[in-house]
Amino acid sequence: MRHHLRPLQLHSANGSQSSEVLTITAGAGGGCQWRATRSRPPMRIEHGISRSSATVGGVVHFLSPATTSAPRQRGVECDTIAAFDLATEQWRPALMDGPIPADQRHRGQRPNLSLAALDGRLVAVHHDYYPARTINLWSLTPNTTTWTKLHSLPIKNVLRGWDEEATSHLAAAAKRGGRSKKRRKKEEEEAARRWLCREKVAQPLAMVGEGRMAVWARGCEGAVRLHDPRTGACEEVAQVEKGGCVLGFYTGALSPSRAAEMEE
Known part of the structure; x- marks a missing residue:
């Protein structure tokens, strides 16, 4: 039984996008040629950020590029997902809604979203920094468009530097007595630096x-x-x-x- 490898590549030029695939067959030698896919991407694809895509079951999923600075596309929200089927070499025509609640689905949330493949399932990740301070994970039920929340993890349990706000660090530094003004200034700067460098x-x-x-x-x-x-x-x-x-x-x-x- 021969094994096949099928990579996908995307091209962006003059405001439009196209895609190509290449089939590599084990033992077949060289001479493989890139060829255009049978359909075009149903939305603009952000392919320069690794956290924006995940492959599950031979389907590559791409997260919307709908940031505050990106051009608006009708029907595309910050968590909209496009899918390319590597077996059929076609983009699925229907875009899929992500799991973000409607009241949080604004374009400023896009940098806080990512996709991952866990245990053979597509998982959407949302960093809800304020006010919840949680990392929410949703799993897509196979062959459906239904999302199920897996976890809501407290940020401070996973990422370092979220135990206290920067203002708390600064206040603590300011209250320490017996230190020169220069020393307190240095402590305040160090507290601010730690906050800025938090994970x-x-x-x-x-x-x-x-x-x-x-x-x-x-x-x-x-x-x-x-x-x-x-x-x-x-x-x-x-x-x-x-x-x-x-x-x-x-x-x-x-x-x-x-x-x-x-x-x-």
């Missing part, structure tokens, strides 16, 4: 067993953490340097040789 995004990567979720936390620097939504426990397993990027996450068994290396 701002938690992107789910994979489910890793026992209900735990691997999350890439991003701020001035970053980290990979294992979060247990049932208990709120969050274990940091790796740091990501400034400018670093988590491209993938493997959840299978290690090869015998690699397992031996890890034990040394």
Whole structure:
């Protein structure tokens, strides 16, 4: 049985978009050619941000680019989703509504949204910074347009730097007695810096067993953490340097040789 790989690429020029696919067959050699898809994208696709797309069951899902600065498209909200079927090489003509409640569905919310693939399902992620201070995860029921809320995680359980507001840090620094004006000024600046450098995004990567979720936390620097939504426990397993990027996450068994290396 031959295995096929089918990548999708998008082109933007002169205010319009087109898409192409390429079929790579194992053992078939070179000579593969990009070809135009059978239909065009049903909305403008934002393909430059990794958090804006996720692939589940051979279908690539793209989140709307409807930010406050993007051109308006009729019927496109901040959480609207377009889908491309890699098997049929066609864009699905109908756009899909996301799970955001109607009273929160304004264009300023778009930077707070992302898509992920968890346990073979499409998941929408919404960082509700104010006033709820939660990270809400919805799962799309397969072959439907129905969203079910999975979790509503307190931001401070997942991201560092959200325990207190910047004003609280500044007030605490100002109240400390016995310090020179210069020293207090330095403490206030340090408190403001910590607030500005707090982690701002938690992107789910994979489910890793026992209900735990691997999350890439991003701020001035970053980290990979294992979060247990049932208990709120969050274990940091790796740091990501400034400018670093988590491209993938493997959840299978290690090869015998690699397992031996890890034990040394």
